[in-house]
Amino acid sequence: MSPTPHAMMPEATHDEAARFAHVVGLKNFLMRQLEPKWRTLVDEKLAPQLASEGRDAKEEYRALERSLARLGAYRTWQQLTVSAQEEMWRSVGECVDRQLPELERRASDSEAGGSVRTDPQFRPPRYLSTVDIHLMPGGYADDRGEGDVRQGAVFDKAAALYHMGRNGGELNDVRGHTLVQHYFDRFPGMTPQRILDMGCTVGHSTTAIAGYFPQAEVHGIDVGGALLRYARARSASLGASIHYSQQNAEQTDFADGSFDLVVSSAVLHETSFKALPRIMREAHRLLRPGGVMMHLEVPLRFDTASAWNRVRGLFEALHNNEPFWIGAQQADIAQTVRDAGFADVASGYQPAVRVADRAAEPRFTSTPGPVHVVWYLLSGVKR
Amino acid sequence: MTELDPEGLVFRDDPSKRSAFFAGQADVGRLLGMITALTSEIAMLRARLDTHERLAAEGGFDRAKVEAYRPDATALAERMTDDQAMIGRVFKPLSDELDRLLEEPAVQKTLLETHR
Numbered sequence: 001m002s003p004t005p006h007a008m009m010p011e012a013t014h015d016e017a018a019r020f021a022h023v024v025g026l027k028n029f030l031m032r033q034l035e036p037k038w039r040t041l042v043d044e045k046l047a048p049q050l051a052s053e054g055r056d057a058k059e060e061y062r063a064l065e066r067s068l069a070r071l072g073a074y075r076t077w078q079q080l081t082v083s084a085q086e087e088m089w090r091s092v093g094e095c096v097d098r099q100l101p102e103l104e105r106r107a108s109d110s111e112a113g114g115s116v117r118t119d120p121q122f123r124p125p126r127y128l129s130t131v132d133i134h135l136m137p138g139g140y141a142d143d144r145g146e147g148d149v150r151q152g153a154v155f156d157k158a159a160a161l162y163h164m165g166r167n168g169g170e171l172n173d174v175r176g177h178t179l180v181q182h183y184f185d186r187f188p189g190m191t192p193q194r195i196l197d198m199g200c201t202v203g204h205s206t207t208a209i210a211g212y213f214p215q216a217e218v219h220g221i222d223v224g225g226a227l228l229r230y231a232r233a234r235s236a237s238l239g240a241s242i243h244y245s246q247q248n249a250e251q252t253d254f255a256d257g258s259f260d261l262v263v264s265s266a267v268l269h270e271t272s273f274k275a276l277p278r279i280m281r282e283a284h285r286l287l288r289p290g291g292v293m294m295h296l297e298v299p300l301r302f303d304t305a306s307a308w309n310r311v312r313g314l315f316e317a318l319h320n321n322e323p324f325w326i327g328a329q330q331a332d333i334a335q336t337v338r339d340a341g342f343a344d345v346a347s348g349y350q351p352a353v354r355v356a357d358r359a360a361e362p363r364f365t366s367t368p369g370p371v372h373v374v375w376y377l378l379s380g381v382k383r
Numbered sequence: 384m385t386e387l388d389p390e391g392l393v394f395r396d397d398p399s400k401r402s403a404f405f406a407g408q409a410d411v412g413r414l415l416g417m418i419t420a421l422t423s424e425i426a427m428l429r430a431r432l433d434t435h436e437r438l439a440a441e442g443g444f445d446r447a448k449v450e451a452y453r454p455d456a457t458a459l460a461e462r463m464t465d466d467q468a469m470i471g472r473v474f475k476p477l478s479d480e481l482d483r484l485l486e487e488p489a490v491q492k493t494l495l496e497t498h499r
């Protein structure tokens with residue numbers, strides 16, 4: 001068996017580990033060997049020809065996509081990209097199912113701290129329930145009842161493959177460290193006592209954040225019971241006592257002014273135009289005066305995306321089941337934050353870090369960069 | 384349907400169904416799914432063979448030793464290179480077709496014509 005980074009991570013056999021390495025390799029091939037050719041065709045061959053007729057390929061990306069879809073090669077690339085994603089979930093699911101009783105036993109035996117509160121009446125919002133996000137069978141909300149941790153184990157194991165190791169390997173915590181670095185960059189004198197992570201999944205970022213503030217009471221909310229049961233046990237095995245509950249970030253049951261710091265990590269692009277202002281208003285309600293809100297997001301904006309990036313974005317939205325992928329890149333989220341009443345609103349790019357350092361020279365910048373090298377950060381203060 | 388709805392969301396025409404890229408030829412999609420799975424099995428077998436060869440060089444192996452074997456960083460890097468080459472060979476017809484499209488002004492012209 002492979003060494004695991006914490007007690008809950010499913011162990012991979014020799015053959016499972018080989019399949020996982022291969023699916024990463026296949027994704028790498030599709031993304032780094034084939035996709036650049038489509039990019040060249042669209043951005044360097046087709047777009048200039050359209051431009052010579054006074055037309056803008058970026059504006060016509062939907063028609064371009066339809067045109068590309070007439071090519072068998074394009075449809076094959078699309079199908080293989082979907083098949084590789086499905087193969088990842090299938091192979092991870094098989095690995096988890098082989099050891100699920102043992103994982104459930106470990107989750108229930110864990111005596112270390114934290115808590116989990118699920119709600120059998122909970123219904124996830126439409127933007128998370130209409131399709132299985134990222135093609136993960138069952139979606140974030142999949143829950144087979146009391147004691148079930150399957151979706152958490154599947155998500156945790158697959159996440160490192162999904163990010164192809166770029167988010168901190170099997171701990172997948174670079175985004176959590178990067179959020180804390182943003183906090184240190186902007187608010188170097190502050191130390192939160194109560195922290196909420198909205199859309200925490202299995203607590204990848206939540207646990208990393210908790211590590212910097214050992215005195216703080218840390219909460220995480222998400223839509224899936226199986227995710228959250230797994231998250232509690234995972235955090236506990238990493239030495240963090242975190243309180244997880246099954247709630248919608250648009251409307252939680254925490255009291256007004258409950259927190260000093262409210263964060264989310266790559267969650268906003270899984271919501272909707274209607275949900276965004278509600279989430280910001282809820283964060284504002286939950287913060288005490290002087291409290292800080294921070295959201296980390298993918299550093300992509302639709303207005304600066306090339307024609308190919310728009311075509312690729314449409315593929316991501318429709319076929320990797322990311323329905324708000326384009327909407328989120330078009331939304332003026334900073335304005336939504338101001339409208340919710342936040343002051344000192346800042347938006348920009350935070351270089352990804354594996355460890356946050358309060359004493360480090362601030363590196364929060366207005367200069368964009370590639371995904372995983374920088375993250376889009378948006379923060380504000382409740383006055 | 385590729386327009387965002389009022390909530391900024393976009394879904395396939397029938398979100399309950401899997402993506403279908405080969406209208407009227409569902410078998411082509413299934414076949415590509417099977418090739419993807421088959422490639423994964425070949426990769427696993429190649430890794431297993433590599434494990435046998437490396438253990439043989441160290442003096443021998445049995446099933447337990449094979450199951451317990453994990454490649455070190457060097458061996459893993461060699462396997463990844465080997466795997467990329469295998470993937471490149473299996474999917475070469477697709478890669479070649481893409482190269483042809485990039486070099487073929489007539490195809491690009493057709494694309495832009497169908498685009499209008």
